[in-house]
Structure formats: structure tokens, C-alpha cells
Amino acid sequence: AQSVTQLGSHVSVSEGALVLLRCNYSSSVPPYLFWYVQYPNQGLQLLLKYTTGATLVKGINGFEAEFKKSETSFHLTKPSAHMSDAAEYFCAVSVKGGSQGNLIFGKGTKLSVKP
Amino acid sequence: DTGVSQDPRHKITKRGQNVTFRCDPISEHNRLYWYRQTLGQGPEFLTYFQNEAQLEKSRLLSDRFSAERPKGSFSTLEIQRTEQGDSAMYLCASSLLGQGAHNEQFFGPGTRLTVL
Numbered sequence: 137a138q139s140v141t142q143l144g145s146h147v148s149v150s151e152g153a154l155v156l157l158r159c160n161y162s163s164s165v166p167p168y169l170f171w172y173v174q175y176p177n178q179g180l181q182l183l184l185k186y187t188t189g190a191t192l193v194k195g196i197n198g199f200e201a202e203f204k205k206s207e208t209s210f211h212l213t214k215p216s217a218h219m220s221d222a223a224e225y226f227c228a229v230s231v232k233g234g235s236q237g238n239l240i241f242g243k244g245t246k247l248s249v250k251p
Numbered sequence: 252d253t254g255v256s257q258d259p260r261h262k263i264t265k266r267g268q269n270v271t272f273r274c275d276p277i278s279e280h281n282r283l284y285w286y287r288q289t290l291g292q293g294p295e296f297l298t299y300f301q302n303e304a305q306l307e308k309s310r311l312l313s314d315r316f317s318a319e320r321p322k323g324s325f326s327t328l329e330i331q332r333t334e335q336g337d338s339a340m341y342l343c344a345s346s347l348l349g350q351g352a353h354n355e356q357f358f359g360p361g362t363r364l365t366v367l
Contacts, residue, residue, distance in 0.1 A: 179358035179360045179361050180344075182355060238284055239284075241293030243291070
């Protein structure tokens, strides 16, 4: 069965600092992995996804993530935080792998950006 | 705007009442998902449709919950005899399966339900 663990429910960084949000997954089949961002009282917006191929994935708003099979990780990074990055971030794995089925989400990491 | 839309955005109801939510997916998308998100948690899967067929239901979807997608376009989620524990954000998502698509799910803004 698939599962997702996000380490740290709350991360705080200074504006301009590196953002690192951690995600580890468990999957019995080759995973499709996603990062979503959620602003207050809004739905989820896709930041980036890993399906197959290149393990370093670039997304919107300067975010990127690297799929590391040996570590079962898909950590999200951004070199320089901006105030507008303050939001909640969710890592997700596609159930059954590939393009089938629903998503299993982690519990989320709330990112705060200090001026 | 051609994104996923949900109506209403907010619903306050009294315990025991029935409520119905609507989701309009992106027009060409053949898959439609319902998720529930409670405070401090990630979204949890409830059910999904491929076209008009309901293919999977979570054990979270009790007998009081029913979902339909009658013509393979919009969907409704009904909760009967609401309980305080039903208070949550209900999210709808749609995706295009096939033709090389990777089941990227596009989410609506959600319906926030408060049961008093």
C-alpha cells in the first residue's frame, strides 16, 4: 500500500533563505509523485510532478524536487524564499502507481516566511 | 475560467440536515474525484468516477454519503443526516486519463461544510 510522510508540520524560513520541505513515500509499485500548494481557503494547485524519466523535476514558482528511489524521498526545494511562498504544501503519491487511481496525501507542511 | 468549480463555497447546516454539493470539472476531463480535508490534515480520498461510472469508494464514505455523476459531466455529493464530524472541506478534482496524460488532478476551490 502507498503512503506519504512529510517531516515537519511547520517550517519557518527567512525571506531569501533556502526552502527545504521533506517528503518520504512508500509504494509497492513505481510511484508517481506530486507536490501541491494550498493557500488559505483555496483548493490545491499543482507545483510539480514526477512520473518517469529525469529525477530532478522543475515546477512553477522556482520550486524543484528530486526523486531518489534509494532513499524513497521526493523533497521539495527552492533556493530563495519569497513572502508569497507562505502556504501549506502537500506531497502526494498516486495509488496503484502510474496513471491509475486516486492520490494519497501527506499531512502537509505549513511554510512561514519571515521578512 | 475553465478550471474546476464547486458550489457552494461555504455551507452551514444543523446536525441532522441533508446537504448537497456540486462539482463541475474541466470540460474534457473524464475522471472526477471527491476528497475530504479536515483541519491540519491532507485531503483524504472519498470516491471517483470515470465518465458516469463510480469506480471506487473509500471506507470513509459511509452509507450517509452518496455521489453521482449522471451524464459524465458534473457531479454531486450528498450527505444525509449530517453529523458534527462531517465538518470539513470537501474538494473535487478532475483529470484526463489516457492519451499519455499522467492523471494530473486539477482541484476546485472546495466547499467548506460546518455542521452545528
